[in-house]
Amino acid sequence: MSERVIEVVAGVITDKRGRILLSRRTPNRDMPGLWEFPGGKREAGETPEAALARELDEELGIRVTVGAPLITVPQQYPSKRLRLDVRHVVHWDGVPRGREGQALAWVASDKLGRYSMPPADLPVVAALQTPDRYLVTPPPGDDDAAWLHALDDALRAGIRRVQVRLPGVPDDRRRTLLQQALARCHRRDARLLFNGAVEIALAAGAGVHLTSTALHDHADRPVPAGTLLAASCHDARDLAQATRIGCDFVVLGPVAETDSHPGQPGIGWTAFAQLRETCAVPIYAIGGMMPNDIPEARRHGAQGIAAIRSLWSG
Numbered sequence: 001m002s003e004r005v006i007e008v009v010a011g012v013i014t015d016k017r018g019r020i021l022l023s024r025r026t027p028n029r030d031m032p033g034l035w036e037f038p039g040g041k042r043e044a045g046e047t048p049e050a051a052l053a054r055e056l057d058e059e060l061g062i063r064v065t066v067g068a069p070l071i072t073v074p075q076q077y078p079s080k081r082l083r084l085d086v087r088h089v090v091h092w093d094g095v096p097r098g099r100e101g102q103a104l105a106w107v108a109s110d111k112l113g114r115y116s117m118p119p120a121d122l123p124v125v126a127a128l129q130t131p132d133r134y135l136v137t138p139p140p141g142d143d144d145a146a147w148l149h150a151l152d153d154a155l156r157a158g159i160r161r162v163q164v165r166l167p168g169v170p171d172d173r174r175r176t177l178l179q180q181a182l183a184r185c186h187r188r189d190a191r192l193l194f195n196g197a198v199e200i201a202l203a204a205g206a207g208v209h210l211t212s213t214a215l216h217d218h219a220d221r222p223v224p225a226g227t228l229l230a231a232s233c234h235d236a237r238d239l240a241q242a243t244r245i246g247c248d249f250v251v252l253g254p255v256a257e258t259d260s261h262p263g264q265p266g267i268g269w270t271a272f273a274q275l276r277e278t279c280a281v282p283i284y285a286i287g288g289m290m291p292n293d294i295p296e297a298r299r300h301g302a303q304g305i306a307a308i309r310s311l312w313s314g
């Protein structure tokens with residue numbers, strides 16, 4: 001593995017209609033023909049903001065105001081190692097043109113998946129399109145109404161991705177709870193993934209969340225393309241398997257110590273980022289995560305956080 005990390009900064013340039021500017025890599029460079037967010041390598045001593053402003057002037061002929069960070073993705077390619085720092089561009093002067101002979105395209109956010117992009121861009125696209133919080137529900141105890149009420153509260157607070165775990169709940173009660181939870185998610189345009197048997201999830205019309213053990217029981221993607229597939233991962237082997245079977249996203253951790261395992265330290269952000277480098281699947285950081293950890297998670301290439309306690313008020 002090469003040690004030198006190439007620092008790259010790229011911009012998300014969004015027009016008034018919400019379309020995002022992509023630029024096509026020209027035939028004489030590496031990864032020719034792939035679409036990317038305009039930008040390039042930072043030069044020695046340059047801040048990310050200055051580098052992005054210079055690159056966008058050179059490549060597109062526009063003068064920009066650099067805005068908030070979106071995500072920084074560490075990525076190991078076969079011949080190089082880079083960190084892709086992606087910033088929103090809040091304002092620009094001039095009309096973007098391909099000044100280096102590259103094609104440009106203004107793409108609606110939900111159509112970004114139609115463009116072939118380098119692996120490091122998959123987490124970037126996920127950060128633009130999908131939620132930064134993944135709620136994992138606690139067991140319902142013996143009060144289903146209180147559990148459903150807490151789910152409603154979480155949805156009202158903006159949660160749009162939910163993993164439902166119902167360990168030890170008998171079949172009939174599980175079926176009813178799952179249907180009621182799905183109806184509530186549906187009303188809020190939120191997606192529900194069931195952590196349990198694939199057949200149960202599919203029969204209910206839910207997505208599937210595989211445990212890190214169940215993940216290795218599958219040789220192929222066990223659900224159709226429109227059904228969400230996620231998995232819990234702890235190491236590079238799990239991430240490779242999740243990639244192989246086509247998971248839409250994964251959770252990775254524990255990053256920090258959790259209340260459920262006191263005294264067991266998490267892997268920390270440095271190890272998290274090193275694992276992130278080995279794959280391109282969108283990853284939520286789990287283990288002791290709170291909403292105010294999201295910016296730090298994003299700085300280490302995470303989509304956001306997954307949590308029980310800090311995202312659930314019940």
Ligand SMILES: Nc1nc2c([nH]c(=O)n2[C@H]2C[C@H](O)[C@@H](COP(=O)(O)OP(=O)(O)OP(=O)(O)O)O2)c(=O)[nH]1
Nearest residue numbers: 008010029036037038039040041082084118120121
């Ligand atoms: N600009 C940009 N580069 C990306 C993205 N995704 C991704 O993997 N990369 C990689 C491709 C390259 O290996 C590296 C950026 O290098 P580059 O060749 O564009 O650098 P540059 O604009 O400074 O151009 P050059 O003068 O070195 O030719 O980062 C992306 O979305 N935007």
Ligand SMILES: [Mg+2]
Nearest residue numbers: 038039040041
């Ligand atoms: Mg470039």
